[in-house]
């Protein structure tokens with residue numbers, strides 16, 4: 001792929017939909033706001049779409065580690081079959097080029113099976129882990145266990161494709177970790193499961209307040225095996241407009257353009273409102289904005 005053509009995250013091939021771009025950004029921004037320490041981990045990077053987003057929230061000397069086979073062979077037949085869909089596009093070099101189009105340095109890259117990850121990441125050193133490698137039950141079960149060891153008690157686990165029709169193994173592995181009574185769900189998007197082995201209460205309350213302000217019209221909660229879980233549905237937030245260096249370079253200098261806002265790709269007024277105003281005020285503002293939009297579309 002010609003990285004000169006990468007202007008925004010949207011141009012990077014991958015499977016990270018806008019709901020999860022918004023949720024991952026919210027969880028990581030919250031961790032940064034609360035100065036929750038720890039590294040970031042991704043199992044299954046493909047061409048970098050999710051890693052580029054996660055890397056936006058790495059601060060100071062924190063480490064983002066990504067693990068992928070890239071062009072290496074899998075060690076079992078079923079995993080090798082799974083890998084066939086990536087073979088025509090996936091190389092480590094393509095990942096690195098994409099990542100460097102958005103960031104100034106590469107993450108720590110472990111090229112190999114995710115089953116080796118515990119030898120690269122210290123126990124309880126991480127605050128965030130994204131499981132998106134093999135979708136076969138035995139692999140996902142082992143990946144979740146490895147993430148449990150890597151995460152500290154305020155850590156967040158995100159699992160991809162926990163309910164897609166073609167990935168029943170992910171569903172089985174995720175829900176058995178929940179029904180064992182140890183992994184606590186926080187929320188479910190259309191594609192991803194978000195949970196913690198710590199206390200889900202505070203983060204879940206904050207998430208509900210944020211979703212009621214900026215999220216879908218309707219936020220549902222359900223009880224599963226004694227845990228409350230928030231379900232996000234019918235929600236199409238704007239995509240994270242993370243801009244590549246090339247894109248920023250062409251825009252810097254244009255009147256009224258601020259470099260940091262371009263890199264984050266989020267309007268400054270919205271960021272300030274989201275982070276500073278109390279939920280009751282932002283809720284009222286949101287209602288006002290909806291009213292104004294309805295007025296202008298019904299005219």
Ligand SMILES: C[S@@+](CC[C@H](N)C(=O)[O-])C[C@H]1O[C@@H](n2cnc3c(N)ncnc32)[C@H](O)[C@@H]1O
Pocket residue numbers: 013014015016043044045046047048049050051067068069070074079082083086090112113114115132133134135139
């Ligand atoms: C669905 S893709 C990841 C998508 C990426 N997270 C994104 O949002 O664009 C799955 C990736 O997992 C990798 N993979 C599959 N099985 C693996 C294994 N056993 N160990 C390491 N990587 C694996 C594949 O090479 C592929 O790049």
